[in-house]
Amino acid sequence: MKRVLIVLLVATCAAACSYGLTTEKLRHTSSPRGVTARITTSSTEFRGELVQVQDAGLLILTSSRGSDRAPEHERLLRVVPFGAIRSTAFEQLGYAYHISDGRPPNAQTRERLRLVSRFPYGLAPELLKQLLDSCGQAAVAGVQP
Amino acid sequence: MKKIPVLALCVSLVSCVFVSRRVDIEPVSARSPVAVSSPVKAHLKDGSVIVYPDGVTVTADSLSGPGTRHDVTRVHSTAVDTIALSEVIGMESYRTKVNRGETFLVSTLATVGGLVGSAALAVAVFGSCPTVYSEDGIVEEAELFSSSVAPLFEGRDTDRLQTRADASGLVSLEVRNEAMETHYLNHLQLLEVTHAEDERVIPDARGGAMAVSGLHPALVATNRQGADIGPLLQAADGRYYLTNREALEAASTADMEDWIDLSIPVQKPATSVALVFRMRNSLLNTILLYDVMLGPSGAAALDWLGTGLGKISTAVELGRWHQRRAGLHISVWQDGAYHEVERIPDSGPISWHEVASKIPVPPGETNLRVRLSYLTDHWRIDRLAVSFAARTPVTQTIPLTGVEGRDGAADEKALENMRAADEKYLQTNPGDRFVARFRAAPPRGATRTFLLSSQGYYTEWIRGSWLQKAIATEPFVPSDDAVLTAMRKWGETRDSFEQRFLQARVPVR
Numbered sequence: 001m002k003r004v005l006i007v008l009l010v011a012t013c014a015a016a017c018s019y020g021l022t023t024e025k026l027r028h029t030s031s032p033r034g035v036t037a038r039i040t041t042s043s044t045e046f047r048g049e050l051v052q053v054q055d056a057g058l059l060i061l062t063s064s065r066g067s068d069r070a071p072e073h074e075r076l077l078r079v080v081p082f083g084a085i086r087s088t089a090f091e092q093l094g095y096a097y098h099i100s101d102g103r104p105p106n107a108q109t110r111e112r113l114r115l116v117s118r119f120p121y122g123l124a125p126e127l128l129k130q131l132l133d134s135c136g137q138a139a140v141a142g143v144q145p
Numbered sequence: 146m147k148k149i150p151v152l153a154l155c156v157s158l159v160s161c162v163f164v165s166r167r168v169d170i171e172p173v174s175a176r177s178p179v180a181v182s183s184p185v186k187a188h189l190k191d192g193s194v195i196v197y198p199d200g201v202t203v204t205a206d207s208l209s210g211p212g213t214r215h216d217v218t219r220v221h222s223t224a225v226d227t228i229a230l231s232e233v234i235g236m237e238s239y240r241t242k243v244n245r246g247e248t249f250l251v252s253t254l255a256t257v258g259g260l261v262g263s264a265a266l267a268v269a270v271f272g273s274c275p276t277v278y279s280e281d282g283i284v285e286e287a288e289l290f291s292s293s294v295a296p297l298f299e300g301r302d303t304d305r306l307q308t309r310a311d312a313s314g315l316v317s318l319e320v321r322n323e324a325m326e327t328h329y330l331n332h333l334q335l336l337e338v339t340h341a342e343d344e345r346v347i348p349d350a351r352g353g354a355m356a357v358s359g360l361h362p363a364l365v366a367t368n369r370q371g372a373d374i375g376p377l378l379q380a381a382d383g384r385y386y387l388t389n390r391e392a393l394e395a396a397s398t399a400d401m402e403d404w405i406d407l408s409i410p411v412q413k414p415a416t417s418v419a420l421v422f423r424m425r426n427s428l429l430n431t432i433l434l435y436d437v438m439l440g441p442s443g444a445a446a447l448d449w450l451g452t453g454l455g456k457i458s459t460a461v462e463l464g465r466w467h468q469r470r471a472g473l474h475i476s477v478w479q480d481g482a483y484h485e486v487e488r489i490p491d492s493g494p495i496s497w498h499e500v501a502s503k504i505p506v507p508p509g510e511t512n513l514r515v516r517l518s519y520l521t522d523h524w525r526i527d528r529l530a531v532s533f534a535a536r537t538p539v540t541q542t543i544p545l546t547g548v549e550g551r552d553g554a555a556d557e558k559a560l561e562n563m564r565a566a567d568e569k570y571l572q573t574n575p576g577d578r579f580v581a582r583f584r585a586a587p588p589r590g591a592t593r594t595f596l597l598s599s600q601g602y603y604t605e606w607i608r609g610s611w612l613q614k615a616i617a618t619e620p621f622v623p624s625d626d627a628v629l630t631a632m633r634k635w636g637e638t639r640d641s642f643e644q645r646f647l648q649a650r651v652p653v654r
Contacts, residue, residue, distance in 0.1 A: 029184040030198040032215035032222070106556045107579075108572050118219070120188065121235045127192040127217050134218040 026092055034118035036091040041084045041143055047071070048078075050090065051131075052123050053114045057081040058099075059123070059140065061131075077131060078141045090116065187228065187236045192217030195225055206230050274493060274603050275328050275573070278319045279308035286318065286597070289330075291426075291493030293602035299331065301566075301600040302492075303348035305499045306335075308595065314587040316543075316595060319580050322573040324603075330573065332566040332600040335543040335583045339593045346538060346594040347421060347501040350489045354540050354596055355501040357419050357532040365408035366529065374405065378529040381423050381497075388522035393636045396521045398625045401632065404518040405526075411511050412533045418513060419535035420475065421501045423528040426494045428642055429520065430471070433631035470628060473524060478514035479507045497527055503535055521632060522639070540596075547582035566600050 028035045034050035037060055048062035057079045064071040082104040090097045090113075097112055099105050105113065114120050119127075132138065185197040187208055195212040202209045209227045216222070277287040287304035310316045316335060322328050336354060338346045344356045366375040369392065377386045388403045409418060472490050476483035486505060492498035506513055548559040548571075559579060562571040573579075585595070635642075 029186075030196055032186075032194045032196055032213070032219050104552075106550055106558055107574075107577050108559065108562075111572070111574055118194075119192070124192070130192070130217050134220065 028092070028116050032118075035093060035116040038089045039080050039085055040087045041080065042086055043143070044145075046078065046080065046143075050113065050117045051077065052117050052119045053110055054079065056104075057084075058113075061118075061135070065145070075135055076141050077135055077137055078143065080143055084143050185236055187212070187233050189214075189228070189232050190234050191232075194219075195228060203230075208233065274324070274326070275330065275599075275601070276321050276323055276495060277304070277597065278321065279306065279317070282319050284308065285496050287498070288493040288495045289320075289597075289599040290601050290603070291430075291491060299329075299600065299602040301332075301352055301598065303336070303352045303354070304496075304597045304599075305347055306595045306597055310585045310588060310595075312587065314585045316583040316585055317580055318583075318597065319578055320573075321578040322575055325575055326603045328573045328577075328601065328603045329570040330563050330599070330601040331570050332598075333545045333563045333581055334598050335585065336540040336596040336598055337543055337585055337593055338538045338540050338596070339591050340538055342592045344538075344592075345421075346596070347499045348596055350487055350500055350502045352598070354538055355419060355503065355535055356538040357421055357501060357535045359534045360421060360530040360532050363407045363409055363420075363529050363531050367406050369404050378526060381528040383527060385424075385525045385527040387427065387525055390636070393522045393632065393639075396629065396632050398629050401521055401625065401628060402518050403521040403523075404516050407513075407515040407517070407529075409513040409515060409531055411506050411513050413511075415506055415533045416508075417503050417505050417535070419501050419503045419532040420515070421499070421528075421530045421532060422473075422489070422526060423497050423499050424473075424492070424524050424526040425497050426491050427522050427525055427635070428494050428639070429523050429631060429635045430491060431494060432635045432638075432642070433628065436634050437627050437631045467623070470520060470625075471523070473517055473519045475502055475504055476516045476518065477504055477507065478516070479510075483514075483516050501535065520628065522635065543583045543585050543595075545581055546584040549580040549582070551578055570601065 034052075037046075037048060037050045037058070039046045039058065039060065044065055045067060046060060046062050047064045048060045050058060051061050052059040059077065059079050062074050062076050062078055065074050066072045082099060083102045085099050085102060087101075088097075088099045093112075093116065097109060097116070099109065099113075104110075123131075128140075132140065181203060182200040184199070185201045187195045187197070187201070189195065193214055193216050195208070195214045197208075197210055197212040200210065201212065207227050207229050212225050212228075214223050214225045214228075274291045274293070275289045276285070277289065278284060279286050284307060286306050286308065287302075289304070290300045290302045293300040306316075306318075308316060308318070320330070320333075338354050338356065340346055340356050341358065344358045345360065346354055346356050349355045362375065362379045364375060366373070366378055368374050368386070368388075370389070374386050377384060386405075392403055407420075411418070472488045474485050475487040475489070476485045478484075487502045489500055489502060492500065504515070545560060545564050548556045548563065550556045550559070556579065559571045562569040563581070571579075583595075
């Protein structure tokens with residue numbers, strides 16, 4: 001019965017105190033795209049949309065590459081291997097979504113990122129080809145310019 | 146007696162504050178549209194996505210409502226009103242989860258069918274909380290917080306472990322998500338008890354530890370029909386007592402209980418006696434959850450799980466109903482009637498669970514009469530023993546010291562999430578597993594037993610078949626009618642369902 005009291009107390013507190021990110025505030029809930037990502041590698045920084053979480057890295061559709069001061073516009077599908085990622089930031093999402101220091105995300109972070117990607121249920125080869133065609137690419141690019 | 150003020154508080158809370166509140170789901174007629182009020186995205190087979198910012202209506206074969214369909218490139222978009230369910234590979238809905246000081250976003254998946262690479266999930270009917278193994282996944286040890294089906298039901302479980310520490314004192318356990326559920330693990334720790342060689346340490350009904358010795362069978366044990374079931378309960382041998390089929394079929398809302406009567410000669414000058422059980426639940430609870438509480442509601446179950454059970458009124462209503470109906474109730478005969486003295490909570494249908502309960506012996510009583518009552522066919526009882534030498538032992542807490550992911554690498558974040566009972570959780574999905582390590586002292590020759598103390602909750606995934614076959618006319622309301630419906634369904638399938646249930650675990654290796 002002590003548990004009931006604790007549950008009621010916690011529930012009351014939970015109902016009373018609500019701040020931080022909510023469904024209404026998160027733009028991803030009403031956007032057809034994946035969440036906006038900023039991915040820093042040892043040589044550059046990519047900005048763009050998180051398209052898919054793959055086994056070995058993140059598939060992104062870039063909007064720019066380079067530093068904040070001198071970004072170069074580009075629109076390319078790139079795979080950034082986890083081993084190349086120095087740090088990440090995902091729009092409106094916090095530490096629980098971070099990848100850093102070349103380490104692959106743990107299962108929990110991977111699952112969270114999958115759910116905010118454009119294709120949480122995977123990307124079939126024919127659909128990837130359509131995307132590549134729309135970007136004027138024959139194949140997915142890596143992290144090199 | 147301590148329960149009375151708490152019960153009074155519950156009643157007070159419900160009657161004074163929340164009585165006019167109901168589950169926030171619109172009533173629906175049979176097989177008619179069900180509205181999901183949360184924002185929803187529907188991913189289609191052709192790579193396009195439909196965004197429903199204000200939710201969507203789900204029928205048996207389509208999604209309808211104002212949405213915007215974006216093609217695979219997300220360049221072109223069109224307005225849509227209706228889309229065939231067969232075109233949908235998966236849906237996401239969003240809700241804000243308030244978690245004490247932290248608010249964050251969670252996503253509930255509704256897998257509609259045909260999801261590439263998820264064949265194993267599609268056939269899974271297994272469902273019941275995190276499972277724990279030792280000896281490199283060979284020995285089944287426990288299942289955790291099986292009744293905690295929503296955040297407000299977050300609970301703590303204590304389970305006796307068979308495993309021992311290795312030569313360096315390390316205790317390793319593999320924790321798996323083998324169900325179509327999302328698990329939220331808040332806290333894992335070990336309780337270490339050093340005890341005499343002839344003692345057995347067992348969790349008590351309130352999550353503590355009890356050391357018992359001099360265990361002997363309850364000599365006289367009869368079921369409700371008067372049959373002697375004592376021999377069946379004497380040994381932990383996998384030969385268990387279960388309600389017979391006739392009794393299950395005879396259950397009604399006016400009478401849905403089964404019971405076992407015990408007669409225990411009292412060893413003077415004992416003032417209490419410990420009953421020690423080895424038992425597990427039947428799959429009646431699972432049928433209740435799948436086929437009565439969630440399945441018939443279809444898409445409405447998304448709202449019920451996501452919003453309804455987040456309300457104190459709904460949670461208290463369900464909790465009080467569950468408290469009254471579930472578990473195993475122990476009553477002692479005194480002054481011409483049985484009086485309930487203890488309730489052992491449900492422990493889940495997968496692993497045999499040992500639990501002890503110390504009950505009072507009325508003054509002057511020489512032959513204690515005890516009744517164990519429970520919902521018909523709710524328990525499988527393998528062993529029931531009695532001890533007049535029970536004590537509360539000293540326990541030493543051993544914190545979680547390491548977590549390894551499925552790739553064998555240390556997972557510091559998971560360790561941080563489960564090291565304390567706080568606002569941080571490790572979330573796992575079907576097929577996930579990890580190894581939890583605890584650093585105890587190296588074995589010193591003394592006899593010791595480890596108990597696993599865990600805290601968390603889990604949420605069910607909504608099956609595609611539930612969306613397509615929803616028949617409920619209104620959201621689930623706790624009632625005895627609901628239990629009886631579950632009993633009827635359970636009675637039709639119990640011989641085959643258990644076999645299918647155990648075979649359909651989501652593979653983790």
